[in-house]
Every structure is written in C-alpha cells, then in structure tokens.
Amino acid sequence: MAKRLDGKVAFITGASSGIGAAMARDFARRGADVVLTARRWERLEALALEIRAQGRRAVVVQCDVTVDGDLEAAAAEAVDKLGRIDWVVANAGFGVAGWFHRRDLADYRRQFETNVFGVLRAAFATFDALQASHGCFAVMGSVMGHVATPGSSPYAMSKHAVRALATALRHEWRPRGVSVTLLSPGFIDSEIRQVDNEGRRNPEARDTIPRWIRMRTDTAARKMVSAVVRRKREAVVTFHGKVAVFLSRYAPGLFDSLVRVFGVRSSRTKNST
Numbered sequence: 001m002a003k004r005l006d007g008k009v010a011f012i013t014g015a016s017s018g019i020g021a022a023m024a025r026d027f028a029r030r031g032a033d034v035v036l037t038a039r040r041w042e043r044l045e046a047l048a049l050e051i052r053a054q055g056r057r058a059v060v061v062q063c064d065v066t067v068d069g070d071l072e073a074a075a076a077e078a079v080d081k082l083g084r085i086d087w088v089v090a091n092a093g094f095g096v097a098g099w100f101h102r103r104d105l106a107d108y109r110r111q112f113e114t115n116v117f118g119v120l121r122a123a124f125a126t127f128d129a130l131q132a133s134h135g136c137f138a139v140m141g142s143v144m145g146h147v148a149t150p151g152s153s154p155y156a157m158s159k160h161a162v163r164a165l166a167t168a169l170r171h172e173w174r175p176r177g178v179s180v181t182l183l184s185p186g187f188i189d190s191e192i193r194q195v196d197n198e199g200r201r202n203p204e205a206r207d208t209i210p211r212w213i214r215m216r217t218d219t220a221a222r223k224m225v226s227a228v229v230r231r232k233r234e235a236v237v238t239f240h241g242k243v244a245v246f247l248s249r250y251a252p253g254l255f256d257s258l259v260r261v262f263g264v265r266s267s268r269t270k271n272s273t
C-alpha cells in the first residue's frame with residue numbers, strides 16, 4: 001500500500017505528456033495536490049480537470065524552462081495558491097541526436113538550455129520552498145546519464161551533467177533538510193521520440209524503440225514517485241536500464257564490445273544525421 005500524501009504538494013515540469021503527466025497522476029492518486037507546468041496549456045488544463053475530478057487540487061502554470069523567470073513565477077504561484085511545495089520533479093526535456101560531425105554548437109546549446117539549464121532554473125526557483133518544507137528535489141536523468149552510445153552525445157552529455165548536479169546538490173542540501181533523488185529511466189512509453197532535434201513535435205512519427213522493450217508510462221511513474229517519496233538517492237528504472245548501468249560500471253570493456261557488436265546507436269540517429 002503506497003504511503004498517503006494528503007496535504008502535500010508536488011511541482012512538476014514537463015507535466016503535459018509522457019512521464020511528467022504520469023507522475024502527476026500518481027502523486028494525485030496518492031493524495032497529493034499538484035502543480036502542472038509546461039508550454040502546452042490545453043494539455044495541462046485537461047490533466048488538471050482529470051485530477052480535480054478525483055478531489056485533489058491542481059494548479060496549472062504555463063512555463064518554458066528555457067526562459068529566465070518563468071519557473072520563479074510558477075513557484076511563486078504554487079506557494080501562493082497551495083501554500084507549500086514538498087516535491088519538485090525537474091522533468092522537462094527532449095533529445096538531440098546525431099553523429100558529432102553532423103551536429104554543430106547550436107545543437108548542443110539547445111539541448112543544454114532545456115535539459116540542463118532547465119533543471120538548474122527549477123532548482124533555483126524552488127529551493128526556498130523546499131527548504132521550508134524539508135522536501136525533495138528530483139532530477140530527471142536517464143540511463144544515458146550513465147552510458148553514451150554512437151549518435152547520443154548531445155543528449156548523453158546533458159544527462160551526465162544533471163547526474164553530477166544531483167550528486168552535488170544531494171551533499172549540499174542534506175544539512176538544510178532537502179533530499180535529492182536522481183531518476184534514471186531506460187526506454188519508457190512517451191512522446192519523446194516524436195520530437196526532433198529542434199524541439200518540434202511530429203505526432204505522426206513512429207516510436208523507433210520496439211514496444212517489447214519500452215516500459216509502460218504509468219508503471220515507470222509509480223516506481224519513480226515511490227523513489228522520490230522515500231527520498232532514495234537514485235532510481236534506475238527498467239530491467240534493460242539496470243543491466244546497462246551495471247555493465248558500464250563494472251564491465252566497461254564488455255559494455256563497449258556489446259555497443260560495437262550490436263551496433264547500438266541513438267534511436268533517432270538515422271533520422272537526424
């Protein structure tokens with residue numbers, strides 16, 4: 001039986017689809033109120049209606065994590081309307097893929113602006129509220145924060161960077177009563193593979209990752225919310241993700257050979273070279 005979270009508040013970036021939306025649903029199912037942020041306002045409103053119908057409070061704030069000030073305004077509105085923030089999930093992100101020699105600096109900057117500076121903006125914007133509640137800051141990393149494969153350098157770099165941030169903040173914020181959880185999922189059902197290197201969505205795009213290996217979004221969200229609520233240091237989610245992280249750490253030569261032998265490459269490399 002999951003611990004009840006009544007009277008507490010979860011603040012989620014990138015709550016309009018995929019993992020962020022599913023985590024918001026799971027926090028609400030356990031009794032928490034939620035703050036939903038992203039750029040697609042209609043999606044957030046639809047999710048908020050669904051959550052309010054279950055008797056929980058849901059505040060929608062349209063916000064772009066690449067814009068200075070948006071997250072500060074969102075955090076202020078959250079505290080104003082709901083009184084507190086207990087959990088932050090810095091989840092908003094997308095993937096820039098492709099071989100290094102076909103990419104340019106702008107690709108790496110665009111990737112970092114959302115996946116790294118977006119997480120930093122969330123941390124700066126919510127730290128005071130988290131210190132007041134002795135809450136938890138969750139960083140959405142990835143298995144690609146532990147490994148890197150051909151064609152993945154922009155995305156893998158961004159996820160390695162936020163993994164380092166999570167580790168440093170965990171040490172720094174512990175004495176202030178704020179815990180930090182790193183979330184490192186493998187392949188999860190979501191809309192991420194419909195988004196191109198410029199951040200544009202194509203709803204017609206087929207997911208290039210085979211269905212059998214992708215974890216259901218609600219299953220992944222349940223595991224990640226549990227990890228955050230229990231103040232775990234890190235949750236590596238999916239069996240294939242755990243195997244990849246284990247091999248890359250304890251058998252790096254074998255892991256490299258597997259990448260070479262099986263031609264493992266970023267899922268969108270072919271589309272984006």
Ligand SMILES: NC(=O)c1ccc[n+]([C@@H]2O[C@H](COP(=O)([O-])OP(=O)(O)OC[C@H]3O[C@@H](n4cnc5c(N)ncnc54)[C@H](OP(=O)(O)O)[C@@H]3O)[C@@H](O)[C@H]2O)c1
Pocket residue numbers: 013014015016017018019020037038039040041043063064065066091092093094095114140141142143184185186187188189190191192193195
């Ligand atoms: N799915 C996977 O296999 C997988 C695996 C490992 C890690 N992850 C990570 O999980 C996180 C969520 O991705 P997802 O898989 O759930 O993909 P998704 O369905 O595409 O969701 C991405 C979310 O991020 C938001 N977002 C993107 N750019 C934003 C910006 N500039 N400002 C505000 N919000 C922004 C999107 O909202 P709007 O477009 O409405 O703004 C959307 O809500 C990402 O950090 C991703 O790297 C995913």
